[in-house]
Amino acid sequence: MPDLYIKHQASALKGVSTIMDDHQRPLFLLVGSRGLRQDGFSLYQLSGELLGEIKQKSLGFSPSFELFQNGQSIGSLQKIWGVWHEFVYVKNLNWLIMGDLIQNQYRIIYHTQTIMQTNIILTSAGPTFKLAIAEDADQVSCILIAAVLNHWVYTQPKAFIRKLAPNTLRFS
Template identity: 25%
Template sequence: MRLLIKQRVFSWTDSYDIYDENGNVRYFVKAELIALGHQLHVYDANQNEIGMIKQKLLTFLPAFEIEIGGRTVGKIQKEFSFFKPRYEIDCNGWRVEGDFLGWDYDVYSGCSSIIHISKELLHFGDTYVIDIANPEDELMGMMLVIAIDAANCSQGD
């Protein structure tokens, strides 16, 4: 299955629209203005809040917690690296590896790639395509992409 994440360009805060492969709105994400960090609320197409991505403050590199249904289900922290962007994640036993420019990522469970994330160029705002092997990983995979984008934005990437 495939999702397309588009950042809203003309918005006061970070906002994203997420579409399925048929162009239907699946989710949208809206940032809450807080001092010194990101707090992103995730809503389904019916405008029900289903999750949140919260930046952890007082960390050397950007770190975020992913909540679904009011429960923390994952954590992600950008790691120091010279060439490839690297992230330490604590979520479902997954790991993330990115390419040299930070435009493509793969999420692995064990040795298998379960999610492929690619950034589309030449768009206003960030635009990502997510290919997900298992539909059950859709929500968590989408929230992971938003957290990676927020980590990159927090560091000015």
């Protein structure tokens, strides 16, 4: 399975992001509507065919999202606050997302199998998300989940402060 790439800056802005392959060929379009309520992302083929959507179900400090593929709900995700780390669990798919969600370096795991791994890499176009997805069948779900997790980074106050001045702010 080839790796997929999303420009870091494009995914942080409102509008359309292009998902590219290893050879910088566009494969998908990711369209997002963001705000305080009813956040959502839709993934399209370049031909315009809708492949999947992820829509916000609830508000709050830890909003939940519903994942749709072919018009059917296939799972939902919500943050789980642990003692040391935060986790995201995807119900119905039984996927666990672990890693540094603030820095967008995490893995999606099913039992002991890695479904997807993300990293930020530096390319000539600037910072870019690299999505290493193990199976073609999981591409749509993984791209939509990555879009929501990236969106959470920009809507969390703690993350916003870390992004602005990671080494200069101190709280006593």
